Amino acid sequence: MARDRYFIAVDCEGVACAVGKPGGTLNDSANYAFVQKQATREADAAARALFDAGASQVIVCDGHSSGINLSYDLLDPRCDIMLGSGYPERFPTMDERVAGLLFIGFHSRENTKTATLAHSYSSETYQWIKVNGVEVGEMEIDAAIAGRYGVPVIFAASDDITVSQAQAAFPWAQTVTTKRSLGWTSALCKHPARVCDEIYAGVTRAVARLSDMQLFGFEEPLCAEFRYKRMDAAAAALHVDMHGEPFAQPDPFTRAGTIASILRLF
Numbered sequence: 463m464a465r466d467r468y469f470i471a472v473d474c475e476g477v478a479c480a481v482g483k484p485g486g487t488l489n490d491s492a493n494y495a496f497v498q499k500q501a502t503r504e505a506d507a508a509a510r511a512l513f514d515a516g517a518s519q520v521i522v523c524d525g526h527s528s529g530i531n532l533s534y535d536l537l538d539p540r541c542d543i544m545l546g547s548g549y550p551e552r553f554p555t556m557d558e559r560v561a562g563l564l565f566i567g568f569h570s571r572e573n574t575k576t577a578t579l580a581h582s583y584s585s586e587t588y589q590w591i592k593v594n595g596v597e598v599g600e601m602e603i604d605a606a607i608a609g610r611y612g613v614p615v616i617f618a619a620s621d622d623i624t625v626s627q628a629q630a631a632f633p634w635a636q637t638v639t640t641k642r643s644l645g646w647t648s649a650l651c652k653h654p655a656r657v658c659d660e661i662y663a664g665v666t667r668a669v670a671r672l673s674d675m676q677l678f679g680f681e682e683p684l685c686a687e688f689r690y691k692r693m694d695a696a697a698a699a700l701h702v703d704m705h706g707e708p709f710a711q712p713d714p715f716t717r718a719g720t721i722a723s724i725l726r727l728f
């Protein structure tokens with residue numbers, strides 16, 4: 463069976479020229495509209511490189527916020543597009559014919575100093591999330607879900623801190639740095655057009671190195687811990703372990719329990 467399909471998971475915080483609003487999020491920022499356009503351009507650069515290297519299908523997953531961000535008509539017309547919210551699973555239609563997962567515009571995890579827009583799922587909800595005792599962010603969790611389908615992470619483009627987290631977790635993957643993080647609200651960015659050129663070149667290299675790519679995953683069953691910002695949120699959280707019992711609450715802010723697989727994390 464030919465492995466020539468790809469998924470590009472697209473978030474918006476890590477793309478060129480995206481920063482947060484003081485006291486707010488990316489969505490509150492004055493350049494949000496530009497950032498959504500730039501996320502489109504970066505996803506398009508990755509998709510073009512994949513098709514030019516022989517991909518039969520590229521699925522662009524619009525994942526930021528409620529999943530409606532990109533200018534779909536500006537994507538390469540050969541792309542298919544997964545958009546919106548409320549999916550039955552994280553990556554519908556992902557199977558063993560998918561040769562790789564690519565991250566565009568992802569951000570570093572919560573608990574990371576000076577990283578632009580660092581958070582884990584919700585900057586208002588979690589201080590950190592750990593799996594088997596190790597802090598993880600959205601990239602590691604998505605990578606482990608893809609790993610369950612036998613799909614490796616092959617590429618990531620984001621700010622320097624997010625890229626260093628990607629390199630630590632997926633040392634085989636090709637990476638492109640879009641900007642140097644200076645804080646939640648600031649960054650030193652490469653020109654957005656140059657970033658797209660570098661993404662095209664980086665994805666081309668990643669596909670040429672497909673045989674180097676490895677699967678990311680966690681030993682199962684796995685221990686999941688959620689550290690909340692508010693104790694009332696921790697108390698109300700509805701985490702259920704592999705025996706159907708509510709997660710333990712080792713301290714007022716933390717919920718912890720054992721689950722059968724990463725597919726059951728949320």
Ligand SMILES: [Zn+2]
Pocket residue numbers: 473474475525526527
């Ligand atoms: Zn986002």
